Amino acid sequence: MTSGQTHPDPLRVDGRLVRRLLAGRFPQWSQLPVERFPSGGTVNAMYRLGDDMVVRLPLVEGGAGDVRAEREWLPRLSPLLPTAVPEVLGTSEPAAGYPWPWSVYRWLPGELPEAGALTEPALLAGDLAGFVRAMRAVTLRGAPAAYRGGPLATLDEATRAAIEELRGLPEEGVDCDALIAVWEDALRAPEWAGPPVWLHADLMPGNLLVTDGRLSSVIDFGCMGVGDPACDLFPAWNLLPAGARELFREALDVDEATWRRGRARALSQAVIALPDHRDTNPAMAGNARHVVRAVLAETR
Template sequence: MTTPRKLHDDEPDIDHALVAGLLADQFPRWAGLPLRYVASDGTSNMLFRLGDRLVVRMPRTPGSAADVPGERDWLRRLGPALPVPVPEPVGAGVPGRGYPWQWSIHRWIDGVLPTVGTGGQPAPFAQDVADFVRALWRVDTTGAPAAERGSPLAPRDAPTRAALDRLAGVVDRAAALDLWESALGAPRRDGPDVWVHGDLEPGNLLVDPDSGRLAAVIDFGCTGVGDPAVDLIVAWYVLDDCLRDTFRAAVGCDEATWTRGRGWALSIAALELSYYRGRNAFMADTAARVMGRLLG
C-alpha cells in the first residue's frame, strides 16, 4: 500500500486508519466498502478511493479546509450549467479522531490527466476547454462569493517579485518582470466579473483516454466571481503550444484580457516553482514548463 506523504509544514496526519475510522463513525453505510489511497500530485487534498463509485477528499491545509463548505454548495449550482462533469458531493464529513476540519465524499469521475507538451492533444480538446470556460463565465453570479483568485493583479505584485528573486539563476528574471509589468498595466475589462474556476492546471482536468477529449473538470476550491483572465492560465498550463491560438479564438477574449491571463500564469507559476522545488516534482516541473513557455 502506498503511504501518503506530507507536502506542507502545517499538514495533519492523514492515513488509511484515520479515514476508515471517520467513515465508520460518520458514514457507516459506506464503511464496509474497499478503501485505498489514491497516489496523486495534488497539493490541496489527499484522496482515498471508496469502492468503485466514490472518493474521499481530505484537505491538507487550513486554506483548503476553508474552501470545503463553499465548494459543496456551489458545485450543485454550477454542475448543471457546464458541458462536462464536475465533482458531485454526496457526503459532508466533520472533524473527528483528531482530524480538525470538514471533509467530503464525492462521486468518482473516470478519466486521466492530460499529457502536456507532447503535441499529441487533438484539436477538439482546445475547443472543449474553451466551451467549458465560456459556459462557466455565463453562469448567473447572484449571491456568488469572490474568487480566491480573480481580483486585480496589483495585490500579487510584491509576492510575485519576491518569488522571482528566489528563482534568480533559474528563470530569466528580467524577461519575467517585463511580462509581469505589461500584465499589471493591462486595463481591466468592461463589464461585471464572472464565475471563474481559478485553478485550471493539469491536475484539475480529466481527459477521456480513448478520444483525448475533455472528460471532466475537478477541484473547485478556488472558484468564485472574478476577472475571467485567471482562467486563461489553461493556455500555458495545459494546452499544447499548437492549440493555444485555437483556444484563444474559441474563448473570444480581447488583447488586454489575454495579457492579464499571461500575468496570472506567470505569477502562479513563479510562486509554485519557488515553493514546490524539492517538495513536489510534478508541481515544480509543471511551473517550470509554464515559465519556459511564457518567456519563450
C-alpha cells in the same frame, strides 16, 4: 490541486483515520476498500473508496473552506456546465480527532493531461473553451470572490519576490529579467472593466480529466468565484501547445489586454509555485517550468 499559495505543514492522514471517519459517519461504506490516491495537490488528500467513490480530506485549514464552498455551489453549477464536475455524495463535520469537514464524492474516471503529451490538443482546446464560456455565462447570485480574481496589481509583491527568489536559483536557468518585463507589461494593460464573471480559477492540469484526449471532467472547485475573466486562461500556457493555444484564444474571443493579464496570472502562479515545490512536488514544479518556458517563448 493548489493555486500556488504557500501552506503551513499539512496534517498527517492515513487509511486508518479514513476508516474511523467512515465507520462513525457512513457505516454503510466502512467495509469498502480504502486506498490512498496519489495526487500532486497540496491542499487535500484523496482516498479511493470502493470502485465508485472518493473521500476528500483537507490537509490544511484553508482547505476546509474549499470543502464548504463545493458543498454549496457544485450542485447548483453542475447542471449549467458542459463537463462533469464532482458530485458530493456525503458530508461530515470534524470527528475522530480529525479537525475539519470532509466529504465523499462520486469517482470521476479519466486521466490527467500532460503538457507536451496531448493526443488531441486542438479538440481539447475547444473543450476547455466551452467549459470557460459556460462558467462565464453562469448568473447564480451570491458568489464568493474567486481566489486571485481581483486586480492583477494585488499579486505584484508576491510575484516580484518569487522572481527574485528564482534569480537566486541559477540552476533553474530562468531569465528573470525577461519575466519581469512580461509582468510589468501586463501591469500596464487595462484592468477588466466589465462585471466580474464566474470562474473556476484553478484550471491546472491536475484539476482536469481527459478521456481519449478530450476533456471529460473538471475537478477541485475550491478557488471558484467571480472575478477577472483572465483568471481562467491558465490552460493556454500550462497545458496547450502554441497552435492549440491560439484556437483556445479564438474560441473565447479574448482581447489583447485580457490575454496579457491572463498570461501574467499564469506566470505569477508558476513562479510562486516553482521555488516552493521544486524539492517536494515534482509534478507541480515541472508544470511551473513549462509555464515559464511557454510564456517566454510567446513573448520573445
